[in-house]
Amino acid sequence: MQTNPTINLNFTINSGQVFLWDKIEDRWFGINGDDLLVIEEPFKIEASSKSVRRFFRHDDNLDKILSGIRRDNLVGTAVKQFSGLRLIRQDPFQCYISFICSSNSSIQNIKNMLVRLCQKFGNKVEFEDRQFSTFPSAERLANVTTKDLLSCGLGFRAKYVREAVKAVNLGKIEFESIRKMDYKSALETLKTVRGIGNKIADCILLFSLDKMESFPIDRWTQRILQKYYPGIFDGMHGKSLTEKKYSSLHEKIVEHFGPYAGYSQQFLFKMERDLNKKKWL
DNA sequence: TCATCACCTGGAGA
DNA sequence: ATCTCCAGGTGAT
Numbered sequence: 001m002q003t004n005p006t007i008n009l010n011f012t013i014n015s016g017q018v019f020l021w022d023k024i025e026d027r028w029f030g031i032n033g034d035d036l037l038v039i040e041e042p043f044k045i046e047a048s049s050k051s052v053r054r055f056f057r058h059d060d061n062l063d064k065i066l067s068g069i070r071r072d073n074l075v076g077t078a079v080k081q082f083s084g085l086r087l088i089r090q091d092p093f094q095c096y097i098s099f100i101c102s103s104n105s106s107i108q109n110i111k112n113m114l115v116r117l118c119q120k121f122g123n124k125v126e127f128e129d130r131q132f133s134t135f136p137s138a139e140r141l142a143n144v145t146t147k148d149l150l151s152c153g154l155g156f157r158a159k160y161v162r163e164a165v166k167a168v169n170l171g172k173i174e175f176e177s178i179r180k181m182d183y184k185s186a187l188e189t190l191k192t193v194r195g196i197g198n199k200i201a202d203c204i205l206l207f208s209l210d211k212m213e214s215f216p217i218d219r220w221t222q223r224i225l226q227k228y229y230p231g232i233f234d235g236m237h238g239k240s241l242t243e244k245k246y247s248s249l250h251e252k253i254v255e256h257f258g259p260y261a262g263y264s265q266q267f268l269f270k271m272e273r274d275l276n277k278k279k280w281l
Numbered sequence: 282t283c284a285t286c287a288c289c290t291g292g293a294g295a
Numbered sequence: 296a297t298c299t300c301c302a303g304g305t306g307a308t
Contacts, residue, residue, distance in 0.1 A: 016303065099303090106302040109291055155289025160305085197305050218303040240304090242283060269303085278303095279293095 007043050007056060008084025014280035015270040017088050017207050019098055019111040020118065020135070021281060029127075031118060033091030034134045036125050057089050065212075069264040072257060074228050078267035087266055088207060092175035093168065094135040095208035096190075099200045100160050109153075111281060116152035138168040160195025167193050179209045186211060198246045206262040215253045215261045217246060224272050225249075232256065 009028050013021045020031035028039040035051055045058050053059070070076040079085075097117075102110050114135075121136035121144065142165060149158035167173040173193065178186045186209065190201040199218050205211035215221070222241070225233045233252055241249070257264045273280075 102302095103304045104288075104302060105290080105304090106292075109302070112291075150289080153290060155291095156287090156305095157289075195305070199304060203303085216303075220303060240284065244282080273303090 006084055007045060007086055008082070009039060009041060009043055011082045011085035011270065012056075012088065015082075015085055015266055016107065016273070016280070017203075017266065018090065019107070019114050019281065020094075024130075029130075029132065031094075031122075031132065031135050033094055034123060034137065035091075036127060036132050036134060038127065055089055056086055060087075062086075065260045065263055068258050068260050069267075072264060075257070075264040075267055078271040082267055082270050085267060085270060087212075087263055089210065090208040091135065092179075092204070092208040093138055096164060096168075096173075096175075096204050097135075097161055099203040099207075100164055100193075100195045101154060101157050102203070103157060103160075103195065103200065105157075107280060113153050113157075117149075117154075120148070120152060138165050141165045142169050157195065160193075164193050164195065175209065178205075183211050183213050187214075198241070198243070198250075202262075206265075212260045212262045213254050215250060215257070215265045217241060217249060217253075220269055220272055221265065224268050225253075227272075229256075 010023075013028065013030070018030065022029050026041060028037075028041075030037040030039070032051070032055055037052055037055060039048075039052070045053060045056055048056075048058075066079055070079055098110065098114055101113050105113075115133075118133040118135055121140055122133035123136075125132045125134060141161075144162070144165075146158045146162055149161055152158075154161060164173075173189070178189055181189065183205070186205055187198070187201050190196050190204055191198070196204070199216050202214040202216035206214035206216065217225075233249060233256075254261050
């Protein structure tokens with residue numbers, strides 16, 4: 001039984017996993033690392049380029065994933081409601097910097113920071129006489145000052161981004177090696193970078209490093225778990241999740257939602273934010 | 282070990 | 296207009 005034949009770009013892009021996308025006259029334009037992705041609707045992924053197929057995780061066994069996560073009733077409802085919503089496999093460096101910038105900020109604001117970062121330091125590309133700027137590489141950002149980053153509106157995140165760039169250039173953070181690690185080691189490795197805690201590490205792992213059991217626990221996720229799963233996931237009365245609570249909560253989450261928990265998170269997050277009429281890009 | 286709190290900044294709501 | 300408040304967290308007390 002086929003479950004989700006076509007990708008719904010609107011759902012996928014407006015579900016909090018990417019920031020540098022715009023819809024311009026029936027086409028979607030997105031920045032992924034040094035690539036500009038252009039998608040026309042109806043989106044035929046089989047006919048798309050290799051980088052687009054990789055970005056939209058065409059290699060996933062979606063039937064297996066969806067039938068797995070649907071065993072939870074609420075997720076099942078969300079999968080139906082947001083049919084065509086997919087997880088994305090982003091450029092890891094872009095994802096890493098993006099989510100460091102996401103800390104205590106809003107989606108629109110995060111996008112603005114990243115756009116400025118691209119405009120200031122990224123490569124320029126032209127497409128049908130439109131100008132785009134790609135995401136700067138770690139090497140390109142190696143010598144930027146905190147002041148440069150502040151001018152992009154990063155605020156207190158500027159110093160974190162600078163250190164994060166340095167960690168990559170020093171080889172302390174190697175994405176392809178993290179990709180091969182098990183979930184726990186990968187998480188701990190990312191968390192050695194200042195500005196990256198559990199939640200942000202989980203976002204980076206889920207959205208760029210193929211760790212499908214990652215389930216970023218933020219304000220919204222907490223709210224969802226409390227609201228729809230009373231008594232199942234305990235220990236989060238307050239706002240702050242301690243280290244210990246986060247990891248024990250995560251264990252229970254994987255137990256409940258399964259090895260593709262991250263995929264179910266994406267549907268639930270989308271559902272609850274829409275329900276509360278929160279804005280996306 | 283755990284709760285609180287400050288943190289840059291822009292945009293939304295009063 | 297002007298102001299306050301808050302936003303997909305994190306690190307320091």
